[in-house]
Amino acid sequence: MAEKKKVISTVKDTDLIKKRREQMIRASIELFKQKGFHQTTTREIAKQSGFSIGTLYEYIRTKEDILFLVCDSVYELVHSRLAVALNREEPPVEKLMNVVELYFHIMDEMQEEVLILYQEVKSLKNESKNYIIQKELDMVSMLTKLIKCTNPQKVSDGDVEIIANNVFVQGQMWGFRRWAIQRNFTLEQYIAKQVKYLKRALLINDGSES
């Protein structure tokens, strides 16, 4: 687990910092969706956030900080939404499938946000980038563990890892390849198919296929 990376602020009041940053993040996501990180100016972000450019810079140091806050926040959100299913007590296979399904639904709802993450993370400086990458790795390893709990007898650890990555990317794929997939499939259809291949990969036969 990575240490919480700190973005420095001139302001002391932590509640205010939290509030203002939430405004910034919401505003930035909105703008990044439309125009991407580089095409969005700090002035626009300040305006959309509802305060002045001067105030903006009281809560961050550089424009890149904003990108980092956005990326961090997106991951945090995905993570927290996933927690619901992760903490449920269920038979392993069932739980895995529920988590995967939920994950796909989240990816659907947060398509735009994930797209931002996907395309802009590279603009982060190394330290921040590694922090975000670490978060992804954490999520994948969570998935890995979940799969292992289903005790797939004939599937090696290496296989599990690749399969976890596949699932992870297939979730994002629904959003970032929407022009290829969403025109022919509903989300439910897409999930059903990917879940089916997942089971085949894991050699799980639950009788849903004859």
Next chain:
Amino acid sequence: MAEKKKVISTVKDTDLIKKRREQMIRASIELFKQKGFHQTTTREIAKQSGFSIGTLYEYIRTKEDILFLVCDSVYELVHSRLAVALNREEPPVEKLMNVVELYFHIMDEMQEEVLILYQEVKSLKNESKNYIIQKELDMVSMLTKLIKCTNPQKVSDGDVEIIANNVFVQGQMWGFRRWAIQRNFTLEQYIAKQVKYLKRALLINDGSES
């Protein structure tokens, strides 16, 4: 098939255009790898290309043209390299597997280029973007056809499409998630695993698994 989109040049000599643009593309890929499209200046591209900024603008109209040229060239290269395996006469299943393997190898060799494509295409204006997206769709549909030739009896057309997309993305994934995958697997291992899941998804049993 999309029409060949033309980038306008002031220079008339077509051979020269080709030569200079190749210089530009090579230079740009080099730079985009390091710093991304937005952080790279046209002056840097000119310098790296070996000519002056004025000359650069004799062969393109805007900076975006360069990005388009780069994207187009990357796809063209992938396409032409894939053609070798596509034109071979082989039994369907064998051919599919060979194409997929070759595709993964190409994705390995062209990791950086594909990464550029993935992260910067969004910066293209609509017309150019659609042209590039169309090229991707063409490649996927090529894969789709190939899969259908293997006559997977119990796999629907919809399944084939999703599976083709999966394979396509898994190839790119080797490059753009290298920090997650390449630390634990060699390319050959990765290919072997993905091919295995592909077969399972397609319900192909060739006896390579007991």
Next chain:
Amino acid sequence: MAEKKKVISTVKDTDLIKKRREQMIRASIELFKQKGFHQTTTREIAKQSGFSIGTLYEYIRTKEDILFLVCDSVYELVHSRLAVALNREEPPVEKLMNVVELYFHIMDEMQEEVLILYQEVKSLKNESKNYIIQKELDMVSMLTKLIKCTNPQKVSDGDVEIIANNVFVQGQMWGFRRWAIQRNFTLEQYIAKQVKYLKRALLINDGSES
């Protein structure tokens, strides 16, 4: 009467806008006099104005805006200076002559400014150009009215219009043909002569000619 055309500014403080724009206008007139609009760079204008190029662009959108501001300001100044004589209560003929004389004096004092107007208005885009042209038309029509008040019995409306235009241009001519006129005549001589022809044209006989 044309609506006041607005030049957009990033800055909100209207007093500051006024002040800074006055600086810009003064600086620009100085430079345009010497080198013309096209040969003057925005950087030079900023420097002469006493602020940075960045600040310059806080108060305008494009270089053309500056030209517009200059043209507008010159007309405004001519107009306001003329108002003094226009608002005086006098016998019509006397008033006309006083206005014309004042107009010639203003044209003398503002030679350079009027020259700019004269040579650069064409560089304005249509909307701005029309606005400025309208201002000229307004001034001429003011002169026309004034002439009509003198009740020139045997002079048609058409004649009045042409004569008003003649006077208008003769005023500017003192400046833009200085190399032809100012070497042989003083301003007073020039005015005396033009006023004399004006009276002849209008068939006014006030006994000043025997």
Next chain:
Amino acid sequence: MAEKKKVISTVKDTDLIKKRREQMIRASIELFKQKGFHQTTTREIAKQSGFSIGTLYEYIRTKEDILFLVCDSVYELVHSRLAVALNREEPPVEKLMNVVELYFHIMDEMQEEVLILYQEVKSLKNESKNYIIQKELDMVSMLTKLIKCTNPQKVSDGDVEIIANNVFVQGQMWGFRRWAIQRNFTLEQYIAKQVKYLKRALLINDGSES
């Protein structure tokens, strides 16, 4: 009379020089009409002239040379067209009136060219500018002489000079204030009126007015 100012050419063949320069001048006038001198590029001039940019520079040294050639050519044309009426043997008053009328007609036909002259001469360097100004002075003095031949008894030399300048400018005014004048008057009406005021200024009573 000013000495013929020379524009230097690399090419020796004088006939060719003449031919090529005529092409350039025609092309330039066309382009300057539309976009003005500064907005027109040398490339555009070369293209419109029907030869390459390289060839263009075989016949001139700088872009300003082209402007000079254009200005010179316009004056030459006005001059030669006026010669017809100047060389006719006629009674002085009649001749003056015929020349003035012809001058107004020429100004009408060459509106655009004269406009160029008016707005761009300032862009010439001093030497060239003075040469062109001298040509104007020559034309005005020609008019002055013509007026003096009519023996206007009660009109001083100073008056004659100003009146000549007035007529000269009124001719140009038809073109450069077309938006003020041409909407309300035909050329013939305009000429009739200006001729009428000219006579009044010169105290010529030919009985055409009661």
Next chain:
DNA sequence: CATGAATGAGGGTTCATTCAT
């Protein structure tokens, strides 16, 4: 003589960041 590819200084404009109020 004619061509047109090459050059690079310089132009207009933007925008992240600072700092006095």
Next chain:
DNA sequence: TATGAATGAACCCTCATTCAT
């Protein structure tokens, strides 16, 4: 804390001019 005017480095792009062919 909040504001927003000020800054200037840096960007993309143009175009007059040159010169090898």
